[in-house]
Amino acid sequence: MKLACIPAYNEENSISEIVSKSLPHVDRVVVCDDGSTDSTAKLARDAGAIVISQQNQGYGAAISSLFEYARKENAQIMVTLDGDGQHNPNQIPLLVDAIITHNVDVVIGSRFLDENTKASTYRKTGIKIITSASNYGTNFKVSDSQSGFRAYSKDAIDAIHPTEQGMSVSTEILLKISNKGLSIAEVPITISYEGDTSEQNPVSHGVGVLMNTIKYVSIKHPLQFYGIPGLGLIIVGLILGGVFLEGYLNDQTIFYGSLLGSIILFLLGAILSVTAIILFSMANLIRDRY
Ligand SMILES: Nc1nc2c(ncn2[C@@H]2O[C@H](COP(=O)(O)OP(=O)(O)OP(=O)(O)O)[C@@H](O)[C@H]2O)c(=O)[nH]1
Ligand SMILES: [Mg+2]
Known part of the structure; x- marks a missing residue:
């Protein structure tokens, strides 16, 4: 069984479209709405998703619940993508195909393999710094360690139990993939930064993720x-x-x-x-x- 798993916190403007565009590419769409205070859960259900509702604990906690769901349901492949419309569900097959044809455990949809990515320079620089620190810890050479558009094989779903509650979960998962000897690949994806942007201050957010990345790397080496x-x-x-x-x-x-x-x-x-x-x-x- 193939799952599309979507962490979504107050995404009522985009969630219906993301769910309905994801459905044709997978067997089941699962949304973790994580205590959203708007109608994200209802709209996701109406669009055909299964909704996991829990107290708001952060992006990482939502990803962790989605892993747990995938394990419980014995999923063969799980694709995670954001619910804010920045990822294009029509690219789900790119990630799934890479898992199958290259026989790897994790595929990252990278924003930086596509020449046309329009991310601002400071966002790109921040992600590059965090990715360098993360690559040092994992010995992988990925270009986008912070992408939330990823696919996981059954071995990866079974092996990875994330514990970080916030955005640092992206790095934590890569470290765990490396520790368990699982394999990784990247495919180019497109990203849209139009319209909705996160309310978090990007600088404190980036510094927080970098510090956590350094924490993981320092424990590893x-x-x-x-x-x-x-x-x-x-x-x-x-x-x-x-x-x-x-x-x-x-x-x-x-x-x-x-x-x-x-x-x-x-x-x-x-x-x-x-x-x-x-x-x-x-x-x-x-x-x-x-
Ligand atoms: N369930 C859940 N989802 C969350 C939480 N925080 C963020 N998300 C979702 O995770 C996805 C990524 O979060 P964003 O805030 O867009 O993070 P980002 O894409 O790195 O940041 P921007 O580029 O500024 O949008 C979105 O679909 C959010 O709705 C949370 O606490 N719980
Ligand atoms: Mg976003």
């Missing part, structure tokens, strides 16, 4: 992330300590600056190194479970 800077600080601390000792032994001069600097840097370096080792051990312990 703690030795590089904390261990190398930690060792660097310890070495600089030791050099400063040497400068202090040299001054003291040669002519009894006490360089308070180098003494203090040496102690502070050495302690900071030690803290970072211990953090690296603890995170590394924890990550190895829990890796198999998630």
Whole structure:
């Protein structure tokens, strides 16, 4: 069974059209309306969708419920797309076909493989920065880590249990795909930024997602992330300590600056190194479970 799954928060202007345009391409359309205060749920149902209603917890929580639904219904393929009209449901087969013909577990509909994408420069730059951080953690080379237009195979549906409640779920899922050894591909999709735009402040939204991406990457590679800077600080601390000792032994001069600097840097370096080792051990312990 093929599912189209649509997280939609107060999308009464667009949801009917998205549902009815998605229906011909899949067996079932599922909308998670997540406590919308407008008539999103009713319009989605009238258009032929199954509606999951829950308290509003964010985009990630909606995606997580949709994964759960797909698992419960034993879906073979799940396509997620936004309910605000930015994704074109007629492109659902592009993603589904890529899953089937290339035999991959996840297909991302990328906004940046199509020359005609009209995203603003600052949006593009923000997504590029987040995508670079995410690629560093996953070892994938995707061009759009933040796209919500994606298709998942049954193996991916079964393996991935997202926990992030907000937009950072997009990165979290990629990290989990990489950890589980699942395969990924991208296909170009078009995106429309006309009309409805999100009410969230894009800068704080972008910074939040970037910080969360860094969090995931740092947990995945703690030795590089904390261990190398930690060792660097310890070495600089030791050099400063040497400068202090040299001054003291040669002519009894006490360089308070180098003494203090040496102690502070050495302690900071030690803290970072211990953090690296603890995170590394924890990550190895829990890796198999998630
Ligand atoms: N169920 C649910 N859906 C949500 C929530 N937040 C956002 N969405 C939906 O997720 C999709 C993507 O959200 P947007 O706010 O459009 O995010 P975006 O596309 O990255 O941002 P813009 O480009 O500014 O539109 C839309 O269909 C939203 O309705 C939520 O809390 N619950
Ligand atoms: Mg949107």
